[in-house]
Amino acid sequence: DAGITQSPRHKVTETGTPVTLRCHQTENHRYMYWYRQDPGHGLRLIHYSYGVKDTDKGEVSDGYSVSRSKTEDFLLTLESATSSQTSVYFCAIRTGGATDGEQYFGPGTRLTVT
Amino acid sequence: AQSVTQLDSQVPVFEEAPVELRCNYSSSVSVYLFWYVQYPNQGLQLLLKYLSGSTLVESINGFEAEFNKSQTSFHLSNPSVHISDTAEYFCAVLPSGSARQLTFGSGTQLTVLP
Numbered sequence: 001d002a003g004i005t006q007s008p009r010h011k012v013t014e015t016g017t018p019v020t021l022r023c024h025q026t027e028n029h030r031y032m033y034w035y036r037q038d039p040g041h042g043l044r045l046i047h048y049s050y051g052v053k054d055t056d057k058g059e060v061s062d063g064y065s066v067s068r069s070k071t072e073d074f075l076l077t078l079e080s081a082t083s084s085q086t087s088v089y090f091c092a093i094r095t096g097g098a099t100d101g102e103q104y105f106g107p108g109t110r111l112t113v114t
Numbered sequence: 115a116q117s118v119t120q121l122d123s124q125v126p127v128f129e130e131a132p133v134e135l136r137c138n139y140s141s142s143v144s145v146y147l148f149w150y151v152q153y154p155n156q157g158l159q160l161l162l163k164y165l166s167g168s169t170l171v172e173s174i175n176g177f178e179a180e181f182n183k184s185q186t187s188f189h190l191s192n193p194s195v196h197i198s199d200t201a202e203y204f205c206a207v208l209p210s211g212s213a214r215q216l217t218f219g220s221g222t223q224l225t226v227l228p
Contacts, residue, residue, distance in 0.1 A: 104160070
């Protein structure tokens with residue numbers, strides 16, 4: 001499972017509240033990713049990180065921010081949660097080199113915004 | 115930019131029957147190709163990948179995929195599926211030489227019936 005954990009695994013929150021999801025890895029991989037999974041859309045990249053304090057936006061970054069102060073932790077924050085952010089969120093890490101490594105996924109966090 | 119099209123959202127098939135899950139992609143650069151599988155309530159697992167070399171790649175559980183550059187396809191097949199193969203299957207592409215993200219298709223739900 002490449003040593004990836006996500007917390008919490010399930011969360012229900014109200015519209016307008018901030019929410020932070022945590023991804024933790026145990027193997028010191030440089031690249032980490034946050035995706036959201038929605039029916040009919042597959043997985044879409046929110047943000048990714050290529051090192052401590054180095055992050056970049058993905059396809060659906062609006063309304064989300066990330067931080068990576070340590071190699072092992074990559075945090076995803078919903079600044080003011082909306083119902084459209086109800087989704088399953090997956091963290092991933094990339095093994096190997098920058099251009100040919102494989103991605104391994106965490107178990108996911110199911111977020112419901114009411 | 116890249117895009118991935120999975121032509122079938124749902125594929126029901128009887129146990130021990132053959133199956134093909136279709137994947138077509140669009141890219142202006144050469145790409146690496148992946149198939150991921152997601153079992154119910156789990157994260158994604160890498161099933162197989164094409165980076166270079168032989169265009170036919172195999173997994174350990176009977177699935178194989180063939181890269182067809184002229185048709186920009188990477189269809190996944192299995193000559194005899196099992197109940198336990200019931201899952202959602204995602205095709206993904208990564209531009210070769212890129213440190214950026216995978217682009218996923220919308221997924222195909224394979225349901226193996228007894």
